[in-house]
Amino acid sequence: MKIAVLGTGEVGRTLGRKLVSLGHEVTLGSRTADNPAATGWAAETGGACGTFADAAAAGEVIVNATGGLVSVAALTAAGAANLAGKVLIDVSNPLDFSGGFPPKLVVPPAGSCAEEIQQAFPEARVVKALQSMNNAVMVDPARVPGHHNVFICGDDPSAREVTADLLRTFGWRDDQILDLGPLSAARGTEPLVLLWISVSNTVGTADFNFAIAH
Numbered sequence: 001m002k003i004a005v006l007g008t009g010e011v012g013r014t015l016g017r018k019l020v021s022l023g024h025e026v027t028l029g030s031r032t033a034d035n036p037a038a039t040g041w042a043a044e045t046g047g048a049c050g051t052f053a054d055a056a057a058a059g060e061v062i063v064n065a066t067g068g069l070v071s072v073a074a075l076t077a078a079g080a081a082n083l084a085g086k087v088l089i090d091v092s093n094p095l096d097f098s099g100g101f102p103p104k105l106v107v108p109p110a111g112s113c114a115e116e117i118q119q120a121f122p123e124a125r126v127v128k129a130l131q132s133m134n135n136a137v138m139v140d141p142a143r144v145p146g147h148h149n150v151f152i153c154g155d156d157p158s159a160r161e162v163t164a165d166l167l168r169t170f171g172w173r174d175d176q177i178l179d180l181g182p183l184s185a186a187r188g189t190e191p192l193v194l195l196w197i198s199v200s201n202t203v204g205t206a207d208f209n210f211a212i213a214h
């Protein structure tokens with residue numbers, strides 16, 4: 001599949017590397033075509049890179065791995081026409097680091113980053129996924145032993161299914177993929193990032209995840 005990964009940070013590069021290893025044609029998107037993190041990633045992985053618009057135009061599926069507070073700006077640069085009708089998997093978190101660490105959570109007016117994106121790009125098929133864990137665990141769930149979950153939500157059931165299929169190829173089992181239904185569920189999953197930070201500081205590792213017992 002042709003996949004655009006928008007974001008040249010650790011998350012975008014990790015997801016992009018995994019997707020290339022699975023045989024996808026990945027284009028990593030950035031504000032600039034010559035971003036060194038992106039060109040280095042392309043040389044290392046055999047993937048392509050370009051601007052946000054180049055990547056989004058090339059992708060059949062879009063992954064948003066930009067900062068949650070700049071995601072609408074990044075996606076605007078990607079171009080609404082390049083997002084229309086496509087599954088847009090949003091892994092962002094709305095964190096404000098301006099006051100230092102730990103960051104504060106910003107609740108966007110729409111209720112969550114994912115809903116903010118959906119509102120700005122109504123023709124995109126937004127699915128929130130993966131943002132409640134570290135990027136290494138996103139693409140290799142076996143790093144965490146035992147039962148643990150990945151949450152997905154979105155208003156388009158077929159887009160959630162496309163996302164779940166991709167997650168299965170990452171190694172997520174069906175019993176780990178918790179489909180929470182509508183995109184408004186992101187109002188609950190995005191704030192988990194603050195708990196994640198506290199737990200990480202306490203247990204001293206990023207190789208952990210949330211598990212739902214019921």
Ligand SMILES: NC(=O)c1ccc[n+]([C@@H]2O[C@H](COP(=O)([O-])OP(=O)(O)OC[C@H]3O[C@@H](n4cnc5c(N)ncnc54)[C@H](OP(=O)(O)O)[C@@H]3O)[C@@H](O)[C@H]2O)c1
Binds near residue numbers: 029031065067091130
């Ligand atoms: N770190 C993790 O393991 C983890 C886990 C779960 C969720 N997340 C979330 O995943 C997302 C990506 O995290 P990250 O640490 O990999 O990267 P990041 O530093 O949060 O974001 C990097 C990307 O944001 C773009 N960007 C920065 N300012 C921008 C602006 N004003 N307008 C448009 N684009 C802008 C950058 O563009 P350029 O390429 O041009 O520099 C870059 O591509 C974040 O939302 C984060 O909260 C992270």
